[in-house]
Amino acid sequence: MTRRLMARLGQALLVVIFVVVLTFILQYVLPGDPAHALVPRASGAVLERLREALHLNDPLMVQFARYFGGLLRGNLGQSYVQQRSVVSLIAERLPATLLLAFAAVVIQTLIGSALGVAAAFRPKVVGKAVTSIDLVLFSTPSFTIGLLLILLFGFRLHLLPVAGGFGLLQLVLPAITVALGGVPWYAQIVREETIQSLSSPYVRTAIAKGVPDRRIIRTHVLRNIFPPILTMAGLDFAGLISGVAIVESIFGWPGIGQLAISSSNSEDRPVVLGVVLIGTVAIVVFNLVVDILQMYLDPRTRQGF
Amino acid sequence: MRPAPALEDPRGDPRIPPLAVEDLQVWYGDLQALSDVTFEVQPGKVLALIGETGSGKSTAALAAARLLPPKSRIEGHIFLDGVDITTMTREEVRVLRPRLGFVSQDAMAALNPVLSVGTQVAEMFEVHLGSSKSEALQQAIQILRKVQIPDPPAVVKLYPHQLSGGMRQRVMIAIALALGPRLLIADEPTTGLDVSVQAEILRLAIALRDESGAGVLWITHDMGVVAELADAVAVMYAGRIVEDGPAEVLFDVPRHPYTEALLRTLYDLRTGSRGERLYQIAGQPPSLQSPIPGCPFHPRCPRAKELCEQMEPSLEAMGGSRAACHFPLGTEVT
Amino acid sequence: MLCGLVIFAVAAPVFGNPNHQDYVNGLTANGLPVGVGNSRYILGTDTLGRSMLPRLAYGTRTSLTVAFIANATSLGVSAVVALVAGFYRRWTEAVLMRLTDSFLAMPSIPTSLFLAAFLPGGITRVVVIATIFFWAYPARVFYGEVLRLRRRGFVESSEAAGAQGSTIMFRHILPHLFPLVLTYAPLNAASAVLFESALSFIGAGITPPTASLGRMIQENQNALSYSPHLLVEPTVLILLVTMAFLLVGDGLKARNPDLARVSWLTH
Secondary structure, three states: OHHHHHHHHHHHHHHHHHHHHHHHHHHHHOOOOHHHHHOOOOOHHHHHHHHHHOOOOOOHHHHHHHHHHHHHOOOOOEOOOOOOEHHHHHHHHHHHHHHHHHHHHHHHHHHHHHHHHHHHHOHHHHHHHHHHHHHHHHHOOHHHHHHHHHHHHHOOOOOOHHHOOOOHHHHHHHHHHHHHHHHHHHHHHHHHHHHHHHOOHHHHHHHHHOOOHHHHHHHHHHHHHHHHHHHHHHHHHHHHHHHOHHHHHHHOOOOHHHHHHHHHHOOOHHHHHHHHHHHHHHHHHHHHHHHHHHHHHOHHHHOOO | OOOOOOOOOHHHOOOOOOEEEEEEEEEEOOEEEEEEEEEEEOOOOEEEEEOOOOOOHHHHHHHHOOOOOOOEEEEEEEEEOOEEOOOOOHHHHHHHHHHEEEEOOOHHHHOOOOOOHHHHHHHHHHHHHOOOHHHHHHHHHHHHHHOOOOOHHHHOOOOHHHOOHHHHHHHHHHHHHOOOOOEEEEEOOOOOOOHHHHHHHHHHHHHHHHHHOOEEEEEEOOHHHHHHHOOEEEEEEOOEEEEEEEHHHHHHOOOOHHHHHHHHHHHHHHHOOOOOOOOOOOOOOOOOOOOOOOOOOHHHOOOOOHHHHHOOOOOEEEOOEEEOOOOOOOOOOO | OHHHHHHHHHHHHHHOOOOOOOOOOOEOOOOOEOOOOOOOOOOOEOOOOOEHHHHHHHHHHHHHHHHHHHHHHHHHHHHHHHHHHHHHOHHHHHHHHHHHHHHHHOOHHHHHHHHHOOOOOOHHHHHHHHHHHHOHHHHHHHHHHHHHHHHOOHHHHHHHOOOOHHHHHHHHHHHHHHHHHHHHHHHHHHHHHHHHHHHHHHOOOOOOOOOOHHHHHHHOHHHOOOOOHHHHHHHHHHHHHHHHHHHHHHHHHHHOHHHOOOOOOOO
């Protein structure tokens, strides 16, 4: 068991390192000059001095070593635009994003699971309806949903979204927007898992035992579909940390996604890169955690621990 | 232990068979799986349903237990303790379940992998007797002891995958017998187990049958099992019963060629002299998609004649048993 | 229903033929865009007075173009990767799979922003970025399939016939992989459409004056409260195009039931 763990850890590390290398390379392979981006009006000698200061003329390996070393120490660079370290900027906004992602995942898991189970039980009527809803929801981009919600609710109820800022009321709409985007996915998977569960031999045994349907769902089916749902939710959460950027931007929710977008617009590349890396690490970490959790939850593999 | 509520003591009336099936037909979609199946299980006796894979024996068992998948269709009648359950709703049947114990084939699949053994057995008592969790657990331990599982208090904490195949099957039996049913349906419970374990389970089954007085419907493809266990036998082929009767009669004087073939596989295995090939019935049983006209066995039957291709024989009494054959054994074949 | 939608999606470019992106002022007295149902501009106009109808048509055409190209490239890359990885095993396999994982781990939005800064705007940019993100997931799926195909003995029999490495790969395994690729294609295309609209929305995709449905929504953001049609119309189109692809995918799946493993499991 520990060997598998180590292997997984190794894999994860490799992936992260790879992404770091990749992003670093991309900075230099693709057109665009960091110094120029920093001070667009600079040219000639000033530009040269700037490049010196940023160590841009050093050989690639040296630059990379510096970069990597900095990363290991937790230094993601300085913001070009604001006079602060990237890390502090991100740290400031991370909780907001985490909160939004979490709320969204909770909502979409609940709604999606409910829909999925319902669809599994009444495939003819509810099932078709859910499928249609899923189709529509999936095909609608999240920012569209967000804007629609703003239009509808911003002018009717007190949930003023674009006041921006960080509060429970302001959380509602963005969370729902993100959640709606994810519901079809959950609904479908939950539905399939439930159907599989229902036709499995042990459910038949339960029916033969005379266990009432309600209890079958509660005790047998739900417990068996719980791990996959948990896995999905975990991975989703990680993905959402970066994925909610657009929604954050629409609703003025002060998270790292919004930070990334505004930084991108002001050509503040280190910040954007920082967000990229954080997002990647989050995804990799969660993948790892979820894998381990899965191994633990299934009593069949628990013994290795 | 609280007495079972609202269940009339079934052993009261020995005249009512625990299970009676009449003219049962089952379709999976458009394919007919069972035709005109009729049989009865007597209290305290074992009826063995034997046939090859695809003969419809499992279907018959599932149908009798109202456990067929939703896409299937049933016609005919199923009487549980004299009550017609054929058209009852699932909930109505559910209430009657304590009278019917069902043991399925693969215990590993039939038990929920993420729940402990104890929980699953105790569930019977919680649901039907209203026992509390702790009471139910005690009751579970008791019944596990009855099926000869060593150290029940330890076993209840284990998970299905931690038990051996034989133990798992005993758990299944325990679940089935937990509420003292009058009828036990066992769908190939010994298939896939080691031979020695098979023997143990069989012995257990015999002991339990004697003790509880329940009627048993035992599905199998193994004639050896039938020889050990059965009081009455029904031979199935292509979704029909081709011969049935008391076990001694069938073994002594088989009428249907298929029955005789099955018996030959048994005896060859038993006497198996070196160098002689084991007897195998040539050919394959028909599939659901392509039913065979006339007598379904005729392509493989050494006694088949033209008539067999044209007209399907019906069950007729001959001697102490019934057989569906135009030219049963013991009659002249020209 | 499937066919109807496919035809619809294909026909959209037909609308675009009248190249009427003129800036004729279709504004009301207050300087606001015209609403739906106006006699001159059936679907209204946007904040710059441009008629919506042709813009929508062009936008659809953009989306479709992106979808097809990005689809082709990403599937091409993923198929190649899957084949190579599945065939050459050992080191190649390990490296390629880690690579795939890495790409899968990269968050799409911030990374797109990052990359967008380096590339000149327009369709190329969108296609490149889309390819970068969309090749990894199908690569994994195809890889699994390649492994499965291997086990079915094609490799052994063609090796026995004396064929060489790359020949086996392309001549023999690829044809069997093809149905799966084809089934996955519509789903990929649908995702591409959504992706393009998202990118354009945040400014990392298509640049004006080329019409893009996502871009249109973004440009007219401020006027939305007064002219909801500016949001609704592009949205409906995005919706329809995406759904069209998905339904085509469903149709394909219905024909080949064993390929139903592929479902809406992206993003």
